[in-house]
Amino acid sequence: MSTFYFIAFLSIFFAILVITARNPVHSILYLVLTFFTFTVHYILLNAQFLAVVNFIVYMGAILVLFLYTLMLMNLNKDNEPMKSNIVKIAAVFGGGCLLVTIVASLKTMAISQPVVLQNPELGLVKNLGKILFNEFLLPFEVSSLLLLSAMVGAVLLATKDKQPKTQPDGKLY
Amino acid sequence: MELTDIIVKVILIVIVFAISLVIAMYSTYAERKIAAFFQDRVGPNRAGPFGMLQPLADGAKMFLKEEIIPTRASGLLFIVGPSLAILTACIGSAVIPWGQKLTIGSTIIDLQVTDINVGILYIFGVVSLGVYGIMIGGWASNNKYSLLGAIRAASQNISYEISMGLSIIALLLVTGSLSLREIAEQQHGFWHDGWFTWNFFKQPLGFLIFIVCAFAETNRTPFDLPECETELVGGYHTEYSSMKLGFYLFAEYINMFVSSAVMATLYFGGYNFPFMDSLGLSANWITIIGVIVLFAKIFAFIFFFMWIRWTIPRFRYDQLMNLGWKTLIPLAIANIVITGIVVTLLN
Numbered sequence: 051m052s053t054f055y056f057i058a059f060l061s062i063f064f065a066i067l068v069i070t071a072r073n074p075v076h077s078i079l080y081l082v083l084t085f086f087t088f089t090v091h092y093i094l095l096n097a098q099f100l101a102v103v104n105f106i107v108y109m110g111a112i113l114v115l116f117l118y119t120l121m122l123m124n125l126n127k128d129n130e131p132m133k134s135n136i137v138k139i140a141a142v143f144g145g146g147c148l149l150v151t152i153v154a155s156l157k158t159m160a161i162s163q164p165v166v167l168q169n170p171e172l173g174l175v176k177n178l179g180k181i182l183f184n185e186f187l188l189p190f191e192v193s194s195l196l197l198l199s200a201m202v203g204a205v206l207l208a209t210k211d212k213q214p215k216t217q218p219d220g221k222l223y
Numbered sequence: 224m225e226l227t228d229i230i231v232k233v234i235l236i237v238i239v240f241a242i243s244l245v246i247a248m249y250s251t252y253a254e255r256k257i258a259a260f261f262q263d264r265v266g267p268n269r270a271g272p273f274g275m276l277q278p279l280a281d282g283a284k285m286f287l288k289e290e291i292i293p294t295r296a297s298g299l300l301f302i303v304g305p306s307l308a309i310l311t312a313c314i315g316s317a318v319i320p321w322g323q324k325l326t327i328g329s330t331i332i333d334l335q336v337t338d339i340n341v342g343i344l345y346i347f348g349v350v351s352l353g354v355y356g357i358m359i360g361g362w363a364s365n366n367k368y369s370l371l372g373a374i375r376a377a378s379q380n381i382s383y384e385i386s387m388g389l390s391i392i393a394l395l396l397v398t399g400s401l402s403l404r405e406i407a408e409q410q411h412g413f414w415h416d417g418w419f420t421w422n423f424f425k426q427p428l429g430f431l432i433f434i435v436c437a438f439a440e441t442n443r444t445p446f447d448l449p450e451c452e453t454e455l456v457g458g459y460h461t462e463y464s465s466m467k468l469g470f471y472l473f474a475e476y477i478n479m480f481v482s483s484a485v486m487a488t489l490y491f492g493g494y495n496f497p498f499m500d501s502l503g504l505s506a507n508w509i510t511i512i513g514v515i516v517l518f519a520k521i522f523a524f525i526f527f528f529m530w531i532r533w534t535i536p537r538f539r540y541d542q543l544m545n546l547g548w549k550t551l552i553p554l555a556i557a558n559i560v561i562t563g564i565v566v567t568l569l570n
Contacts, residue, residue: 079300098341102341102347105352109351110348114351114354114355114380121358121370121373174340
C-alpha cells in the first residue's frame with residue numbers, strides 16, 4: 051500500500067513537471083519518467099504484460115518520436131509565438147470548465163481499494179489473450195481497423211504532393 | 224525469499240555484471256586484432272604479451288583524460304546521456320538463462336538472475352530504451368553533428384524495432400512461451416522427433432531478420448550511421464571526452480555481448496549441446512559444460528559481428544530505410560503467416 055502511494059506521488063510529481071518545464075525537451079523527458087511510473091503501477095497490479103507493453107510502446111516508441119520531432123523543431127524562448135487576447139480568454143474559460151468538472155467529480159468521490167485485485171491472475175499474458183480474443187473479440191478487431199485506417203490516412207497525407215518540384219532554374223532535383 | 228537465496232542472487236548478479244564488463248573490455252582488443260587480421264596488419268602488440276594488456280591501458284587512458292563539458296551544452300542531460308546508455312546496456316542480461324540448475328549440497332542454484340514470464344518482451348523493452356542514451360547525449364551536446372547522429376539513431380532504432388518484433392512473434396508461434404528459460408529448455412539436446420530442436424532450424428528466415436535487426440539496434444557496421452565519421456565527425460559522441468566517451472563505446476560492446484547471448488538463447492539452443500543426455504556425466508557437469516557451450520556460441524556471434532564490420536561497408540541512409548521498411552517488414556510478415564499455417568497444420 052505504501053509503495054502504491056509513493057509511486058502515485060511520483061506519477062503526479064513528474065506529470066506536474068511535464069507542464070511546468072520551460073524547455074520542451076525537458077518536458078518530454080519528464081513525460082518519459084511519468085510513463086515509467088505507470089509501468090511500475092501495472093507491475094504492482096500484477097499486470098506484467100500491460101506493464102511491459104506500456105514500456106515498449108509508450109516509452110520506447112511513441113515518446114522517442116515525440117522527442118525526435120521536438121529536437122528538429124528548435125523551440126526556444128526567442129521564437130515563442132505571442133498569444134493573442136482571445137486565446138488567453140479562451141484558455142481561462144477552458145481552465146474554469148475543467149475546474150468545475152474536477153470539483154463536481156470530487157464531490158461524488160468514494161474511497162476505493164485500488165490495490166485489491168478481483169482476479170490477481172488476470173494480467174498474465176495467457177489470460178489476457180484469452181479474454182481479448184473471446185469476450186472482447188469484436189471491439190478488439192474494430193479498434194485494430196481504426197488504427198489501420200489512421201495509418202493509411204497518415205501515409206496518404208504524407209504522399210499527397212506527387213508533382214516533381216523544380217528549382218528556380220527549371221531543373222529537376 | 225530466504226537469506227541464502229538473496230546471497231546467491233547477489234553473487235550471481237555480480238558475476239554476470241563482471242563477466243559482461245570483462246567481455247566488453249576484451250571485445251575491444253579482439254576487434255582490433257580481428258581488424259588487423261582482415262587488413263593484413265599486426266594490431267596492438269606493445270602492451271604485454273600479444274598486446275593483451277591493451278584494454279587495461281585504454282581504460283586507464285579513458286579515466287585519466289581531461290573531462291570536457293561544452294559551455295553551451297545542457298549540463299545535467301550531458302551526463303545523463305552516457306549513464307543511460309551504459310545502464311540500459313547492462314540491465315539486458317538479467318533475464319538470460321546462463322545454464323541449467325547447479326546443485327551444491329542441498330541448495331539448488333538457478334543460473335539465471337530472474338525468470339520473469341515475459342522475458343523476451345523485457346529484452347525488447349530494454350532494447351527500445353537504449354536509444355534514449357544516444358538521443359539525450361546527442362541533443363544535450365548542442366552540436367549539429369551530434370543532433371544529426373541522435374536523430375539518425377532514433378529513426379533507425381524505431382524502424383528496425385518493428386521487424387525485430389515481428390520476427391519474435393513468429394518465434395513465439397513456435398515456442399508458445401515468452402519465458403527465456405522455457406524457450407531454452409524446449410531446445411534440449413539437438414535432435415528430437417525427426418527434426419532439430421534448435422529454433423534456428425524451425426525459424427531460419429526469422430533468425431535472419433532478427434540478426435539484421437540486432438546489428439541495426441546495436442549500431443554496428445553496416446548500420447553505424449549515427450556515428451558515421453565521414454559525414455558527421457563522430458556522430459552523437461562528437462562532444463564527448465574521457466570516460467563519458469568510454470561509456471558510449473563500452474555500451475556498444477556490452478550491447479553486442481547481450482544481443483549475442485539473446486540470439487544464442489533464442490535460436491541456437493542456449494546452453495544445450497548435442498548428445499548432452501548420452502555422455503553419462505552427472506547433472507552438475509552437464510550444467511558446467513552447458514555454460515561453456517553457451518559462451519562459445521556467444522563468442523562465435525561476437526566474432527560474426529566483427530567479421531561483418533570489417534567486410535561490409537556502411538549503408539547509405541536511403542538504403543538503410545528501404546531495407547528496413549520495404550524488405551524486412553514484408554519478409555517478417557510473410558514469415559509470420561507461413562509459420563502460422565505450418566504450426567496449425569502440424570498440430
